[in-house]
Amino acid sequence: MAQPVTNQAMGYALGNMTEHAKAITERITEHEDAVLLFFMLLGAQIVLFMQAGFAMLEVGLVGHKNAKSILFKNLLDMCVGAICWWCVGFGLAGAGASGQAGHDFGINSNGSLSYTNSIFYIHSLSFAATTCTIMSGGVAERMRLEMYIACAVILVSLVYPIVIGWGWDSGQWLCGGGFVDFAGSCLVHLTGGICALLGAALLGPRRHRFLPDGTANKFKENSVLLAVLGCLILTFCWISFNASSTLAADYDNMALSVHAVVNTVLAMASATLSTVVFDQVFNDGVNDIFETCNGLLGGLVAVTAGCAFMSNWAALVVGVISSIVTKKSAEFMLYMKIDDPLDAFSVHGANGILATLYVGLAARPDLIEQHYAFDYHPKGHWGLFYGGSSGSLILIQLQGVLAVSVFVAVAMSTWILLVTSLSAALRSSRAKKKEDDDAPSARAVAAGTEVAGATGLLGMVRSNLRMSSEAELVGADYVHHGGSAFELTKAQIKMHNEMRNAQDRLARRGKVKAERKASLKANGSRVAAGESKAEEAKGMQTGGAFTVPVRKTSPGTTPTDTPSTGRSRENSSESLSSTGTGSSTATGTAAATTTGTKVAAAIARTHSGTVVVDPDQEVYDVE
Numbered sequence: 001m002a003q004p005v006t007n008q009a010m011g012y013a014l015g016n017m018t019e020h021a022k023a024i025t026e027r028i029t030e031h032e033d034a035v036l037l038f039f040m041l042l043g044a045q046i047v048l049f050m051q052a053g054f055a056m057l058e059v060g061l062v063g064h065k066n067a068k069s070i071l072f073k074n075l076l077d078m079c080v081g082a083i084c085w086w087c088v089g090f091g092l093a094g095a096g097a098s099g100q101a102g103h104d105f106g107i108n109s110n111g112s113l114s115y116t117n118s119i120f121y122i123h124s125l126s127f128a129a130t131t132c133t134i135m136s137g138g139v140a141e142r143m144r145l146e147m148y149i150a151c152a153v154i155l156v157s158l159v160y161p162i163v164i165g166w167g168w169d170s171g172q173w174l175c176g177g178g179f180v181d182f183a184g185s186c187l188v189h190l191t192g193g194i195c196a197l198l199g200a201a202l203l204g205p206r207r208h209r210f211l212p213d214g215t216a217n218k219f220k221e222n223s224v225l226l227a228v229l230g231c232l233i234l235t236f237c238w239i240s241f242n243a244s245s246t247l248a249a250d251y252d253n254m255a256l257s258v259h260a261v262v263n264t265v266l267a268m269a270s271a272t273l274s275t276v277v278f279d280q281v282f283n284d285g286v287n288d289i290f291e292t293c294n295g296l297l298g299g300l301v302a303v304t305a306g307c308a309f310m311s312n313w314a315a316l317v318v319g320v321i322s323s324i325v326t327k328k329s330a331e332f333m334l335y336m337k338i339d340d341p342l343d344a345f346s347v348h349g350a351n352g353i354l355a356t357l358y359v360g361l362a363a364r365p366d367l368i369e370q371h372y373a374f375d376y377h378p379k380g381h382w383g384l385f386y387g388g389s390s391g392s393l394i395l396i397q398l399q400g401v402l403a404v405s406v407f408v409a410v411a412m413s414t415w416i417l418l419v420t421s422l423s424a425a426l427r428s429s430r431a432k433k434k435e436d437d438d439a440p441s442a443r444a445v446a447a448g449t450e451v452a453g454a455t456g457l458l459g460m461v462r463s464n465l466r467m468s469s470e471a472e473l474v475g476a477d478y479v480h481h482g483g484s485a486f487e488l489t490k491a492q493i494k495m496h497n498e499m500r501n502a503q504d505r506l507a508r509r510g511k512v513k514a515e516r517k518a519s520l521k522a523n524g525s526r527v528a529a530g531e532s533k534a535e536e537a538k539g540m541q542t543g544g545a546f547t548v549p550v551r552k553t554s555p556g557t558t559p560t561d562t563p564s565t566g567r568s569r570e571n572s573s574e575s576l577s578s579t580g581t582g583s584s585t586a587t588g589t590a591a592a593t594t595t596g597t598k599v600a601a602a603i604a605r606t607h608s609g610t611v612v613v614d615p616d617q618e619v620y621d622v623e
Helices: 007-048 050-061 064-096 115-138 145-168 185-203 224-246 251-282 289-304 312-335 344-362 392-434 438-447 456-465 469-474 476-480 490-523 526-542 594-605
Strands: none
Touching: 007 050, 007 115, 007 224, 050 064, 050 115, 050 224, 064 115, 064 145, 064 476, 115 145, 115 185, 115 224, 115 344, 145 185, 145 392, 185 289, 185 344, 185 392, 185 456, 224 251, 224 289, 251 289, 251 312, 289 312, 289 344, 312 344, 344 392, 392 456, 469 476
8 A cells, every 4th residue: 555645755856856957957058058158159260260351352452562461460450459359448348349247358457357258258359350450451552560550459449349339238328229230330340441441541542543634543453363262251251240249049049140141141142243233234244353342242241230130122122232332432432532442441331331321221120129229229219111110210320320430530530640740759859860861851751741642740640651652662572571472483474474465455456446436437438447447457566555664673773664655553754762642852862761771672682583573563574
C-alpha cells in the first residue's frame, strides 16, 4: 500500500524543481548573452574589414605615385583610432557607443575598460574607424601626413563621440526627441563626409585638376581592378554594418536584422542599375566604372539610416534617388571647383542627408515601434507616406542633419585653424634659427603669401595643411615611402607608350569622322566629304596632334620637361618649383628648400639604367 505524500516531502520536491528551473533559466540567459557577444564580435570584425575595402578603393582611384601613402594612412586610421577611442572617445560617447553602460574611459584610475563594456568598445570602434577613413578620401594626394593624423585624433577623440552621443543615446536631446538613424547614415557617413568636404575645400584642388577656363580634367585611375575589389569588399562588410546595428540577438531583433539586410541589398542593386541606365542614356552609352562604384556605395549609404524601418519597395526607390544625388552632387562639386578625389562627400555626405530625411517619409508605423527609443517617440511619429503621421519624425530628422553638419564643420574648422597656426609659428621659428635659404620662404608662408591659389588666412591654412608643391608633383610615395608601389620595367613602358599612341590615333580618326559627318549634314555636298577624307589621311600620316613628352634626365638630377600636347597629368612646361594650383609667388626660393633637396634625391633613386619613369606622367620616356 502506497504511503501518503507528506507536506514536507512535497515542499522538498517543489524546492528541488524550483532550483532546477532557476539553474536552467540561468543557463539559458548565459547562452543568450554568449550569442549576443558572438553576434556583436563577429559584426565588429567584419566592419573593421571595411578598412581593407576603403584602402583598395582609394589606391585604385588615386594616382600611382601616392598608392603607398594611401595604404599607410589607412593603417594609421585604425591604429590611431583604436588608441584615441580607448583613451577618450568611447567614454565620452556614453550609451551612444553601441549601448555601453555608463561612461567608461580607458585612461581611468585602473587603466582598463570594464569587463562588460569591452564588447561595446570593439563594436563601436569599427564604426569610428569608418568615419575617419571617409575623411581620407576627400584629402587624398595632397595633405601632409602629420596634419591628417592631427585631424584624425580630434575626430575620433572628440567630434564623433559627441555626435553619436546625441543620436544614439536615448538620454540625450536628439535621440530622446525621436531622431532615428539605425546604422549611421547621418552620425557616421555625414560626419565623415563633412570632414572630407571641409578638407577638400581648405586644401584646394590637385595640380591641373581644373584648366584655366574652369573645365575639370579627368585623371586616370591607378587600377580599376583594385577599385572594384575594394567596392565589393565594402559591399560585403556593409551587410554586417547594418545587420549588427540591432545590438541584440533575440528572435525579434534578429528578424529585424534580416529585414534590414534585405533592404540594404535591394537599395544597393537599384542604385547601381540606375547609375548604369543613366550612363547609357546621358553619357553616350559609356559606363564609367568609377561612377558605377560610387553609385553602388551611394545606394548603401542612402538606405543605412532606415533599412530596418522601411518596406522593400521604399528601399528600391531610395536607391534610384541616391544614384541621381550622387551624380549631381559630384557635378556640383566640380562646378564649385572643389576637388574631392574619391567623391567622398557626394557618396557619404549627400547620401547621408538623403537617407536621414528619407526616414521621415518612408518609416513604417509597425516597424518603427521596434526602435529601442520608441518609448520617447510622440504620437504619430512615423513616415509621411503613411496615414496618421504627425510630421514630427521628418522635423527631428531635419534638425539632426543641421545639427551634425554645423557642429562637425565648426569643430573641425576650429581645430584645423589652431594646428595650422601652431605649425606656421613653428616653421617660422625654425627658419629664423637656421637662417638658411629656406628662411625667406618659410616666413612668407607663415605670413600668408599666396599659396596654391589662396592668400591671407586661407593661404596660411592651406600652406600648412598641404604638401609642398615639389612633394605633390613627385608624389608622397617617392618622398616619404621609398618609391612607387608600381615600378614599371622597360618593356612595360614601351608597351604603355605604344598603347597611348594607338589610342590617340583612334581618337583623332573618330574626331575627323565626326567633323566630316557634320560637314556633310550642313552642306550636303560631296566636295566637303572629299576634303574631310583628305584631312583624315593627312592626320593619320603626320600625327601632328600628338607628341610624346620627353624627359631630359641624368641620374641624380631633377627631370625637366619639354612642351608637349600628349597625355599628361602635368603641364610639361612647368618646373618642379611651381605651386600646386598655379601659384606665382615665392617660387624662386622653393627650389632651395630642404624639401626640394629631398625630392630631388627621391627622383634620383627612381631612375636606373636607361629607363626614365616620370611619376606624374601617363606617357613615359625610354631614353
